[in-house]
Amino acid sequence: QSVLTQPPSVSGAPGQRVTISCTGSSSNIGAGYDVHWYQQLPGTAPKLLIYGNNNRPSGVPDRFSGSKSGTSASLAITGLQAEDEADYYCQSYDSGLSADVVFGGGTKLSVL
Amino acid sequence: QVQLQESGPGLVKPSETLSLTCAVSGGSISPYYWSWIRQPPGKGLEWIGYIYYSGSTNYNPSLKSRVTISLDTSKKQFSLKLSSVTAADTAVYYCARDLGDGYGPYYFDQWGQGTLVTVSS
Numbered sequence: 001q002s003v004l005t006q007p008p009s010v011s012g013a014p015g016q017r018v019t020i021s022c023t024g025s026s027s028n029i030g031a032g033y034d035v036h037w038y039q040q041l042p043g044t045a046p047k048l049l050i051y052g053n054n055n056r057p058s059g060v061p062d063r064f065s066g067s068k069s070g071t072s073a074s075l076a077i078t079g080l081q082a083e084d085e086a087d088y089y090c091q092s093y094d095s096g097l098s099a100d101v102v103f104g105g106g107t108k109l110s111v112l
Numbered sequence: 113q114v115q116l117q118e119s120g121p122g123l124v125k126p127s128e129t130l131s132l133t134c135a136v137s138g139g140s141i142s143p144y145y146w147s148w149i150r151q152p153p154g155k156g157l158e159w160i161g162y163i164y165y166s167g168s169t170n171y172n173p174s175l176k177s178r179v180t181i182s183l184d185t186s187k188k189q190f191s192l193k194l195s196s197v198t199a200a201d202t203a204v205y206y207c208a209r210d211l212g213d214g215y216g217p218y219y220f221d222q223w224g225q226g227t228l229v230t231v232s233s
Contacts, residue, residue: 002156047223048220093217098173100216101162
């Protein structure tokens with residue numbers, strides 16, 4: 001069971017907007033620690049998508065955005081494209097009894 | 113652009129020690145954190161531990177008793193040893209660079225391609 005909770009799957013049609021939630025607790029997201037997001041295409045290593053809650057690395061389209069509030073964070077993808085079909089993971093820091101670095105369980109995005 | 117490349121045996125027998133190395137090219141070892149992360153087949157990501165460029169380490173409590181991460185700055189590589197492995201340790205193992213500062217890890221900006229390690233007799 002992951003320290004950060006994500007929905008197992010989400011789906012959307014091309015062109016639509018989808019969001020993926022990441023729920024934590026008072027020892028990680030709620031403590032003010034930043035949330036980062038990774039995209040993992042099938043058979044490849046994860047790739048940094050969003051860092052520091054809402055910052056995009058160079059080369060990541062502005063269709064991807066992140067936000068954080070309270071003990072939760074969200075990744076939004078607008079103008080959904082077939083190439084966005086992948087697994088998405090959130091990650092943060094935890095100051096409690098679990099590992100310092102914690103991931104969400106991952107969300108499979110299907111583009112219908 | 114920094115690149116990371118994992119290497120090591122793809123098959124390890126139960127109760128033995130898994131050993132992997134990550135070679136860093138195109139960039140410096142300092143001043144970063146260097147982590148190992150694994151992903152069992154069909155499952156999510158699990159952080160194993162990190163070593164800071166200074167040599168300090170931190171491990172996932174769930175694996176701490178079996179894990180050792182070391183750093184060879186002269187060779188620009190860091191290594192993972194996981195002892196007493198079982199089938200539950202079968203996973204793709206990734207090495208990654210973390211851009212944290214001296215206060216702690218932050219996020220992973222560079223990843224290796226990953227290497228599948230199967231634990232089986």
